[in-house]
Amino acid sequence: MIPFNQPFTIGNELAYMQDAVQRGKISGDGFYTKQCQFFLQNRYGFKKALLTTSCTDALEMAAILAEIQPGDEVILPAFTFVSTANAFVLRGARPVFADVDPLTLNLDVAKLESLISEKTKIIVPVHYAGISCDMDQLLEIAKAKNLLVVEDAAQALDAKYKGRPLGSLGNLAAFSFHETKNVMCGEGGALAVNDANFLERAEIIREKGTNRAAFFRGEAAKYDWLDVGSSFLPSDLNAAYLLAQLENLETIQQQRLKLWNTYYKELKPLADAGKLQLPFVPDYATNNAGLFYLLCRTPEKRTALLAHLKAQGIMAVFHYLPLHESPYYLKHYPKVSLPVTENAARRLVRLPFYFNLTENQQSRILEAIRKFYT
Known part of the structure; x- marks a missing residue:
């Protein structure tokens, strides 16, 4: 795994x-x-x-x-x-x-x-x-x-x-x-x-x-x-x-940015084909390679992708559950609608991302994603 x-x-x-x-x-x-x-x-x-x-x-x-x-x-x-x-x-x-x-x-x-x-x-x-x-x-x-x-x-x-x-x-x-x-x-x-x-x-x-x-x-x-x-x-x-x-911050950042850029470059053809959405870095911001995520087209596609990656021995995860939909919030406060938050949270997948992720491991992850979409 x-x-x-x-x-x-x-x-x-x-x-x-x-x-x-x-x-x-x-x-x-x-x-x-x-x-x-x-x-x-x-x-x-x-x-x-x-x-x-x-x-x-x-x-x-x-x-x-x-x-x-x-x-x-x-x-x-x-x-x-x-x-x-x-x-x-x-x-x-x-x-x-x-x-x-x-x-x-x-x-x-x-x-x-x-x-x-x-x-x-x-x-x-x-x-x-x-x-x-x-x-x-x-x-x-x-x-x-x-x-x-x-x-x-x-x-x-x-x-x-x-x-x-x-x-x-x-x-x-x-x-x-x-x-x-x-x-x-x-x-x-x-x-x-x-x-x-x-x-x-x-x-x-x-x-x-x-x-x-x-x-x-x-x-x-x-x-x-x-x-x-x-x-x-x-x-x-x-x-x-x-x-x-x-x-060793400079060394760590260089390696994380290398991994981030590889993910982005290799997955961009799938994004260009409309199969998924990649992270966006505005002109006013720099990228510190804090994490790497992608957005599937539908929640159902997200569920299927996570299951596919797990079957391939790859542990990918979703991220935050919207706080305005949490049991605690709904118990104490009126319900609110945040459509962009709700939509993104249901489609987001975080990929394995850490300093000592090897080229071979990253290649396996990318190949598994390509296989899922093709």
Whole structure:
């Protein structure tokens, strides 16, 4: 079986983990955590980058920083992972789901203003597959309406919008280093803080609501409980693994882009023949090869293709189930119709995609797809 995903090592992951143990500190905010944070800040220009145990935790920190209250509304696409909504629902917010653009599967900015009400507090663009949302118009609307922007950049590390790194455009942004992402540490994430108003409080919230980080830097005589918060710090073992991957980011990206471009080139004849739809990269965006998907013509064709690939020893999968159709949402909120989201979610197939996918394995996958369609 060719798996859908496969974790990998590329450099000093294991050596750095051993070194973290020998340094005598493997809990949060150790040497390797700080190195990862410096890397992210220096490469992407964030005012502050804070490693977290997951992208989910980074989003939950964003919701606390934004002071979400019961009754507030947050606009986000329904085509996303449940964490994007849960982070704000946990604080009492009502998710207001937007439909997506049929080409990028990102939040359809043209429909954004119609969703804004007096209760709206945040817009959460999700950069699906590492391809940027149309951010100029979104940021303009947010500024005019005095709304915060929290980028869900879980899949968007090293991707850009008009030359600017994704995650640097909103007030806050959340990244994922889950094992399915470009660079990984099993479970991990980061909160990027771009709004100076949030810098000090973000650090306090991350440290259980205390000024412990400032205390360890010698900036406070003692540390106290100052705010709400939780334990959002990852183990320095995770950070050690992550740093080794960040150090090899260029090599990882080159290989992933090679795999992505091969998929696209080899499947384009089927797309040109109208048998399937391939990912679309707008002129304003760069492609970070976050994942590779295709859209079948019908849900029935998708089901048949997945079964065919499985029979050939290839594990391909579908992706998000639309959140506005979930049992939880329908139990608590009125039903809404998002036709583009519903249509795309029922037709989408994600192909195996990971750093050490071999040429032979990729050729097998492509041949199996061609066989299915011919």
